[in-house]
Amino acid sequence: xxxETLKRDAGGTASLRRVLLDNGALSxxxxxxxxxxxxxxxxxxxxxxxxxxVQAAVTAILAFGVTFVIVSAGIDLSVGSVAALSATVxxxxxxxxxxxxxxxxxLAVATGIACGxxxxxxxxxxxxxxxxxxxxxxxxxxGLSLVxxxxxxxxxxxxxxxxxxxxxxxxxxPVIVMVAMGLVTALVLGRTFIGRSMYAIGGNEEAAxxxxxxxxxxxxxxxxxxxLFAAVAGIVLASRLVSAQPQAAQGYELDAIAAVVIxxxxxxxxxxxxxxxxxxxxxxxxxxxxxxxxxxxxFWQQVVIGVVIAxxxxxxxxxxxxxxxxxxxxxxxxxxxxKGPQAVKYAVAAxxxxxxxxxxxxxxxGSSGTSTxxxxxxxxxxxxxxxxxxxxxxxxxxxxxxxxxVTDAQNDASQQSNQLQNFTGEGVKSIIVNPxxxxxxxxAVRGANKQDIPVVAADRGVNKAETATLVxxxxxxxxxxxxxxxxxxxxxxxxxVVLQGTPGTSASRERGQxxxxxxxxxxxxDVVAEQPADFDRTKGLDVMTNLLQSNKGxxxxxxxxxxxxxxxxxxxGDKAGRSVPVVGFDGTPDGLKAVEAGTLYASVAQQPKELGxxxxxxxxxxxxxxxxxxxxxxxxxxxxSRNVKDFS
Numbered sequence: 326x327x328x329e330t331l332k333r334d335a336g337g338t339a340s341l342r343r344v345l346l347d348n349g350a351l352s353x354x355x356x357x358x359x360x361x362x363x364x365x366x367x368x369x370x371x372x373x374x375x376x377x378x379v380q381a382a383v384t385a386i387l388a389f390g391v392t393f394v395i396v397s398a399g400i401d402l403s404v405g406s407v408a409a410l411s412a413t414v415x416x417x418x419x420x421x422x423x424x425x426x427x428x429x430x431x432l433a434v435a436t437g438i439a440c441g442x443x444x445x446x447x448x449x450x451x452x453x454x455x456x457x458x459x460x461x462x463x464x465x466x467x468g469l470s471l472v473x474x475x476x477x478x479x480x481x482x483x484x485x486x487x488x489x490x491x492x493x494x495x496x497x498x499p500v501i502v503m504v505a506m507g508l509v510t511a512l513v514l515g516r517t518f519i520g521r522s523m524y525a526i527g528g529n530e531e532a533a534x535x536x537x538x539x540x541x542x543x544x545x546x547x548x549x550x551x552x553l554f555a556a557v558a559g560i561v562l563a564s565r566l567v568s569a570q571p572q573a574a575q576g577y578e579l580d581a582i583a584a585v586v587i588x589x590x591x592x593x594x595x596x597x598x599x600x601x602x603x604x605x606x607x608x609x610x611x612x613x614x615x616x617x618x619x620x621x622x623x624f625w626q627q628v629v630i631g632v633v634i635a636x637x638x639x640x641x642x643x644x645x646x647x648x649x650x651x652x653x654x655x656x657x658x659x660x661x662x663x664k665g666p667q668a669v670k671y672a673v674a675a676x677x678x679x680x681x682x683x684x685x686x687x688x689x690x691g692s693s694g695t696s697t698x699x700x701x702x703x704x705x706x707x708x709x710x711x712x713x714x715x716x717x718x719x720x721x722x723x724x725x726x727x728x729x730x731v732t733d734a735q736n737d738a739s740q741q742s743n744q745l746q747n748f749t750g751e752g753v754k755s756i757i758v759n760p761x762x763x764x765x766x767x768x769a770v771r772g773a774n775k776q777d778i779p780v781v782a783a784d785r786g787v788n789k790a791e792t793a794t795l796v797x798x799x800x801x802x803x804x805x806x807x808x809x810x811x812x813x814x815x816x817x818x819x820x821x822v823v824l825q826g827t828p829g830t831s832a833s834r835e836r837g838q839x840x841x842x843x844x845x846x847x848x849x850x851d852v853v854a855e856q857p858a859d860f861d862r863t864k865g866l867d868v869m870t871n872l873l874q875s876n877k878g879x880x881x882x883x884x885x886x887x888x889x890x891x892x893x894x895x896x897x898g899d900k901a902g903r904s905v906p907v908v909g910f911d912g913t914p915d916g917l918k919a920v921e922a923g924t925l926y927a928s929v930a931q932q933p934k935e936l937g938x939x940x941x942x943x944x945x946x947x948x949x950x951x952x953x954x955x956x957x958x959x960x961x962x963x964x965x966s967r968n969v970k971d972f973s
Contacts, residue, residue: 499564
């Protein structure tokens, strides 16, 4: 009896070990969960685990659709843009066009399927490589999303926004949708003719064709399925943000592909399953959630995520190679042959454990451990203005002995929503948010409101949620100042070019609105061109160069930030500061140097460091229950050569 029990126990242990070793992604996920649980007491809580599920949902749904394509040896780079387009179609048809919501949903799903179908046509009948065909669709779908929305977010219908809510106040609907789509994926792959066709095409397309399989038609269905899943993901994402963002889901196609590959699929085709894809998506979500909770620098997070993804895939690759060697079997010789491969697997697993725990511990070692902890989510750190805001906030936090965690939303409203959820689950004393979009930040801020965590809005307000205060410069007033400054320099006459920021961002809208209002007072000035350059210096250079070719006699330029203004200065060459004045916005260090040198005529300075300092002061006061002003205005000033030294 004892012998039988021991055999059963040994058999159970061996089975568990086999499951873990035969699925490198599952092993990596378990390692990550254990590591994060040991390093952060806030990780392994019910609320935070639900947050992880919500944050994985959109990537997982996209990845399920991409799984079909990768199993069939294809690739789909368009799913992020198709998701944004589908959500935009739903919001636009239901609000601007007044269609019934159910019909708008049908049109949104049809849009996703149509985009996938076009991808399939280009690949199957157009003979385009999948990479090129879907890359083209990435651009087309994103462009159509911007055209339909005119670059601005569109409010989502309330009846559909419930997809971003919870059932019973606990179970998130996005998680339910994710699980449902995962089951559909597993069913399609394992139980249907089209699923078997995917594996056959991915394994050997020519052999599949010769065996009578209509490969071209099957590819149409495969890519259409990917488009369908992208549409569902877009609707879920927009529901979470209560608005359709034309710039939403940028880069999500890479996360989706990474999730599929981490989950054990092969880019060569023929291998992949739904459960592996789900595990891959959860690994990415756990990494981002855990690193936020551990206050790892926003810049280092990218490094850690990349390294861990590489290690997870390496573990799975070594497992597959070891699997080709004769494994353990009954008898002594089989056991000896199995020791080598198993040793390799255990060694790589140990490397993953050491890398995760060691790296995260190292990056987390700088935490002050103070009782007052404040979270700050910035829209982007790929812009000198927000880098200065961070520096000012950090300086004030260090001075006050505050533990400040700063995260970078990378101009992604969904990622920022995740970061705010993480701060709320972590139980910070106060939150500072610089919204990517004022509407999209609302649901996450309302979540903080429910936990009685005061929220300070910085530079941009938050709609439909309670904030303790708004610390901001007046972008509209700044735009008017820029118009007045440029118009007076031109003597009230001339041809002006406007370089706009990232379409859909509130800063671009408000600065552009202020400039348009201000320039109306000067009828002799003609705005001959307005083009977006995404707040980027290189794009500012390229766009300005193109506009100079098509618009002769330009006498002035307004750029909605200094980075684009400096790009315009480069494009103008010797004309900058002489015959063509350029006015920027933000008062960044490089912008001030250009003003001092005379190549940039003026910049509307916002004093971002001061803004960051004031935001932290108010966050501390709010966390202590002290009264703060409803709005704190940081004055904007026009900086020209005569007063630039006061700002430098």
